[in-house]
Amino acid sequence: MRKIDVKKIKRQEACIWVFLVITLILLVLPLAVRTYVFADGEYRTARRVALYIYTYDELPSNYVTKSEAEDGSVQPADGRMIGGDVFAYEGAITALTDVRDLRECDVDYPEGENGRGAHRLVYAADGSQVWFTDDHYASFTLLSPWSLNAASNALWISFGAFLGLELGIAVAVCIFGDGKIFLENVRSVFIMGLIIAGVILLFVPVFIAFWIWYAAQRGIKDKASPEN
Numbered sequence: 001m002r003k004i005d006v007k008k009i010k011r012q013e014a015c016i017w018v019f020l021v022i023t024l025i026l027l028v029l030p031l032a033v034r035t036y037v038f039a040d041g042e043y044r045t046a047r048r049v050a051l052y053i054y055t056y057d058e059l060p061s062n063y064v065t066k067s068e069a070e071d072g073s074v075q076p077a078d079g080r081m082i083g084g085d086v087f088a089y090e091g092a093i094t095a096l097t098d099v100r101d102l103r104e105c106d107v108d109y110p111e112g113e114n115g116r117g118a119h120r121l122v123y124a125a126d127g128s129q130v131w132f133t134d135d136h137y138a139s140f141t142l143l144s145p146w147s148l149n150a151a152s153n154a155l156w157i158s159f160g161a162f163l164g165l166e167l168g169i170a171v172a173v174c175i176f177g178d179g180k181i182f183l184e185n186v187r188s189v190f191i192m193g194l195i196i197a198g199v200i201l202l203f204v205p206v207f208i209a210f211w212i213w214y215a216a217q218r219g220i221k222d223k224a225s226p227e228n
Contacts, residue, residue, distance in 0.1 A: 057127035
């Protein structure tokens with residue numbers, strides 16, 4: 001009868017737990033750092049407005065055209081943003097895109113000033129491209145859907161790569177090591193993981209309720225403050 005190496009089994013089980021924890025972290029992080037926008041939301045920063053255009057093919061609800069604003073040369077007094085007018089300054093952007101049906105909108109109004117600042121988005125009317133300029137159309141940077149959530153997307157790739165690494169290690173251990181003991185350890189840790197996941201799921205309704213409340217409070221803050 002073969003002698004069982006208890007220490008080896010414990011080390012193997014500990015490694016499985018470490019990999020499980022890292023996997024859960026890499027699963028949660030992309031969701032936590034991701035930038036979200038919601039229909040009918042009010043947004044003012046370049047990133048969120050650009051993401052809203054890509055998502056809904058239109059500007060957020062807090063935007064008005066120059067003709068709709070009382071004075072198109074300054075920030076609207078009611079905290080709204082100016083945008084949606086046809087882009088009239090072709091300049092440098094003509095060498096960057098073939099799209100000619102372009103619109104413009106203000107973003108990132110300077111705090112404590114009446115002026116509209118120099119930050120703008122120039123976007124295709126169909127929402128297919130969004131460009132950012134911080135020098136009033138002298139230069140442009142393309143804001144792609146990927147770049148707007150680059151950190152989250154990179155973490156998703158890391159998550160997939162780590163899953164592949166885990167699978168490769170598991171296959172290698174089963175082929176070259178004691179596969180039976182390894183699979184027993186995996187099963188026991190997996191069962192414990194399911195129990196933990198079940199306990200977490202009990203708090204999902206509470207989490208959802210909190211998220212709805214938080215989003216509502218954030219929406220109120222966005223409406224009240226041009227900084228966001």
